[in-house]
Amino acid sequence: MSRVVRVSREELMRMISILGEIESRRLDPFSVDVSSLLARLREIIERERDVETISLDAETLYRVSVVLGLQQRWIRERASSLFIDAGMVYSKIIGSDPKSLVAALLQAWRPIVRLEQVSVDLLLRGYQHFLSRPTRGSAGLEGAQLAVGKPGAYAAIESQISRELGELLAELSSMGSWVRYWDFINMGSDKRVRAYLLSYLISRGEADVRINSLTGEIWVKAAEKVSEEPRTTSLAVTIG
The missing domain is CATH 1.10.10.580 (Structural maintenance of chromosome 1. Chain E)
Structure with missing residues (x-):
């Protein structure tokens, strides 16, 4: 077995282990970058065509699909309960342009103090x-x-x-x-x-x-x- 094949299999097993930890321990499903992981899987399967590597690649794809399902459920649960945490607020702010942020502030701002002058x-x-x-x-x-x-x-x-x-x-x-x-x-x-x-x-x-x-x-x-x-x-x- 070549060193390249051995390294690829070890990498696939680490991916499977990480994805399995997310599923079994109910960790944050968004802690893993799925798009980067899929890109790396494609590189490995295009380079290595042996049976064991293909089997590990298929197992990794299955684990990825499970994590994607957890992400979907996480979003659905948060949306149904109208729950907003710091992470969601942060991502929303980062993804918004300044004009949208100003418009949102003007729509939501309700001053609790008003100025009264003596006349x-x-x-x-x-x-x-x-x-x-x-x-x-x-x-x-x-x-x-x-x-x-x-x-x-x-x-x-x-x-x-x-x-x-x-x-x-x-x-x-x-x-x-x-x-x-x-x-x-x-x-x-x-x-x-x-x-x-x-x-x-x-x-x-x-x-x-x-x-x-x-x-x-x-x-x-x-x-x-x-x-x-x-x-x-x-x-x-x-x-x-």
Whole structure:
């Protein structure tokens, strides 16, 4: 027996052993490259025509058919149960072009957070809500009802808010450079009002905000130029 024939038979027996292990131990049927294995079988059978090599080649082909059946069953079971594992996702992503990936992202993306900015309309609606709530004393309730019922009440409130916003912006501009958020808030008597008005200035681009990611410090300053682009970030600060 020539050395070439002996090597070919040993290779066929290794193939049979590997394929048999996949079948008996129920290993991943896709762990073997069937197309490369079949190509190698063809090379061997075209070169060696003796009976024993042909018999081993036939046994290997049988084992390949069994593995192909296992692959088919594996795909069918995963599809029927709608199971998706990391391997399937990875292969799908690798096989897709960038445009398809972008289209899939746009179709599936559902943002769980939306940006809400403070506006004069929201301020007025909140003010109206609190005025409509019952108070502990009847005098306060009557005063609230009278305030709501006045024709120019909302216009006066809007004018007052605009004036306070302008005053706060002028105060921030007088600081010149960046100032710590809490230092600026604590300069006034009513910290909550200052924080609320400052958040409105930030939301409409009249004030800039910067956060030190290492220390957590927040810095603010008056914007040098008001941008017409909408704000793409939001900032939440706990007060009191």
